[in-house]
Amino acid sequence: MSVQVHHIRKTFGQYTALADVSLSVKSGQLTALLGPSGSGKTTLLRIIAGLEYADEGSGRIQFHGEDVTDVEAGQRKVGFVFQHYALFRHMTVFENIAFGLKVRRKNRPPQAEIADRVHKLLKLVQLDNLADRFPHQLSGGQRQRIALARALAVEPKVLLLDEPFGALDAKVRKELRRWLRKFHEEIHLTTLFVTHDQEEALEIADEVVIMNQAKIEQVGTPQEVYDRPATPFVYQFLGNVNVLKAAALAAGTAPPFPTGGLQSNGHIYVRPHDIEVVPHETGAPGIPAVLRYIHAAGPAARLTLEQVESRETVEAEISRVELERLGLKLNNLVLLRLRQSRSFAEDYAI
Amino acid sequence: MAALATTSSTIAAKPAPRGSGPRVIRNPLWVRVLFMGVAFVFVAGFLVLPLAAVFTEALRKGFGAYFGAFTDPDMLSALRLTLLTAAIAVPANLIFGVAAAWCIAKFDFRGKSILITLIDLPFAVSPVISGLIYVLVFGAQGWYGQYLNAEAPALPWLQQWLIARDFQIIFAVPGIVLATVFVTFPFVARELIPLMQQQGNDEEYAALTLGANGWQTFWYVTLPNIKWGLFYGVILCNARAMGEFGAVSVVSGHIRGETNTMPLHVEILYNEYNFVAAFAVSSLLALLALLTLLLKSLVEWRAQKSGA
Numbered sequence: 288m289s290v291q292v293h294h295i296r297k298t299f300g301q302y303t304a305l306a307d308v309s310l311s312v313k314s315g316q317l318t319a320l321l322g323p324s325g326s327g328k329t330t331l332l333r334i335i336a337g338l339e340y341a342d343e344g345s346g347r348i349q350f351h352g353e354d355v356t357d358v359e360a361g362q363r364k365v366g367f368v369f370q371h372y373a374l375f376r377h378m379t380v381f382e383n384i385a386f387g388l389k390v391r392r393k394n395r396p397p398q399a400e401i402a403d404r405v406h407k408l409l410k411l412v413q414l415d416n417l418a419d420r421f422p423h424q425l426s427g428g429q430r431q432r433i434a435l436a437r438a439l440a441v442e443p444k445v446l447l448l449d450e451p452f453g454a455l456d457a458k459v460r461k462e463l464r465r466w467l468r469k470f471h472e473e474i475h476l477t478t479l480f481v482t483h484d485q486e487e488a489l490e491i492a493d494e495v496v497i498m499n500q501a502k503i504e505q506v507g508t509p510q511e512v513y514d515r516p517a518t519p520f521v522y523q524f525l526g527n528v529n530v531l532k533a534a535a536l537a538a539g540t541a542p543p544f545p546t547g548g549l550q551s552n553g554h555i556y557v558r559p560h561d562i563e564v565v566p567h568e569t570g571a572p573g574i575p576a577v578l579r580y581i582h583a584a585g586p587a588a589r590l591t592l593e594q595v596e597s598r599e600t601v602e603a604e605i606s607r608v609e610l611e612r613l614g615l616k617l618n619n620l621v622l623l624r625l626r627q628s629r630s631f632a633e634d635y636a637i
Numbered sequence: 638m639a640a641l642a643t644t645s646s647t648i649a650a651k652p653a654p655r656g657s658g659p660r661v662i663r664n665p666l667w668v669r670v671l672f673m674g675v676a677f678v679f680v681a682g683f684l685v686l687p688l689a690a691v692f693t694e695a696l697r698k699g700f701g702a703y704f705g706a707f708t709d710p711d712m713l714s715a716l717r718l719t720l721l722t723a724a725i726a727v728p729a730n731l732i733f734g735v736a737a738a739w740c741i742a743k744f745d746f747r748g749k750s751i752l753i754t755l756i757d758l759p760f761a762v763s764p765v766i767s768g769l770i771y772v773l774v775f776g777a778q779g780w781y782g783q784y785l786n787a788e789a790p791a792l793p794w795l796q797q798w799l800i801a802r803d804f805q806i807i808f809a810v811p812g813i814v815l816a817t818v819f820v821t822f823p824f825v826a827r828e829l830i831p832l833m834q835q836q837g838n839d840e841e842y843a844a845l846t847l848g849a850n851g852w853q854t855f856w857y858v859t860l861p862n863i864k865w866g867l868f869y870g871v872i873l874c875n876a877r878a879m880g881e882f883g884a885v886s887v888v889s890g891h892i893r894g895e896t897n898t899m900p901l902h903v904e905i906l907y908n909e910y911n912f913v914a915a916f917a918v919s920s921l922l923a924l925l926a927l928l929t930l931l932l933k934s935l936v937e938w939r940a941q942k943s944g945a
Contacts, residue, residue, distance in 0.1 A: 390847065
């Protein structure tokens, strides 16, 4: 089931959490809502779930074309997994998962069927042997999977996860997110998850929605948003980037820019691994710079260079084989060529 | 708080040998002895001694006289009134306390801090003042008295009904109940507000997304989470409802066999130099206090064990 968000606005007093946000989540995909804290991503998720309501008179929420804006959370058929699990602490794992079925007024399944479904779900999240435990007897990762099983018990059409791995330590986090990806492949439920961890989003999502300051900055596949960031914010948020302020200066020496036109008063955004370092003697077009520092520990070599004319510092990343081939030494003069870069107007504030 | 108490008691019970244990808790012997001594003298002088005195005075003339005091009809009437008052005041404040704590902890609204402050008002005001408030409002000279005597009242049928039944509030049972409700107002709410605030709303939200309605959410999720805190609040509320003297004294009128609660009855017996009976009734109230403490410790222990 696809999810459409049309012109949603949400304010808390003076604070704007969402400013006219529109979004379309494709059916059956794993979509990440990525952004720094305070960007409005959790608020958007809660509005989709029906746990929060958008401002009066702002837009609509649709599930597969059907308007659910005024439908209560319990009737929306969404599964919601909370960052801190929100398991019912006085209930066993079994009772937690069975809760959604037991509170049904209409067509409540008989006891035996509930038990059957709970055990199937426990098997699905690979925690079959923990049915009689209480939440406080489980590890963080186990709790999160139980929370997922509980959300799935009511057979939701959309699964919403709020920072699902936020409260876990780094190792468990990595394991669990791969597990989630695999899990998604098995059940193919439209899933939307909120995260502030770009690595997490880029690794497991089919599509990434990048949010900042109550707005959506860019939507695309992980590769699209990483390779072709639409805004300076996305450039900075996903990975490292050099900002060359003296863009006009570079324009004369650098090769033509493959993406986006060059603005005369703009800044050039270029990733370190998109900078090609060539010896100065070749005489090819490029930005002249002096090598100031080589950091060679690690899979690639990081070079710190200083542009000759603007005195700006630039970071470049080249393979260690390449470094050896060039035979560079400190304070050598080189030329920098930008394989892929974009320029943005100067006042584009981050 | 509990952890702190445990630490200090282990220190007292088993002084750490020199050179072991963290330095911060290794106080010199004389400091420990001094503090322990001060604490013991206070507890013995101000708590244990009076409590023992109550029971020895009550039993001065033997068990016959002691139990004889409980057969007095006035005493039985006082006991009944005390139980009745508690039976009304405790459930009333239970319902109010849960409702107030629920809306304070789970929702944001205008005037929330004012509501929190108002809940504490009965703690801040002297019980005598609490009683006087009701005398002023419901007494013969107050609004209620003026209403009964009015020539053209707002709701004539209500006035007729009240006069026909000679419905008195002050110097009658309703006044005693009202004053008790007022004085015990904060106990349950005060106990639940921090607990519910600490537990947050996530579990309720989870229940909502799973299709539970408001009542199911409250009954299956919220209530089990607060049950020990609620029980604790009810115990304290009950103890105060049965033991309240000041506010009740102002509104009761001290009519023997009619508007005397147990604490008021103790005072009357004492003023009549009927010491054995006075202390016998006191011993009943003291036993109630001990029972309250026992239940309270039990609840704390259970709550800790269940990890709530």
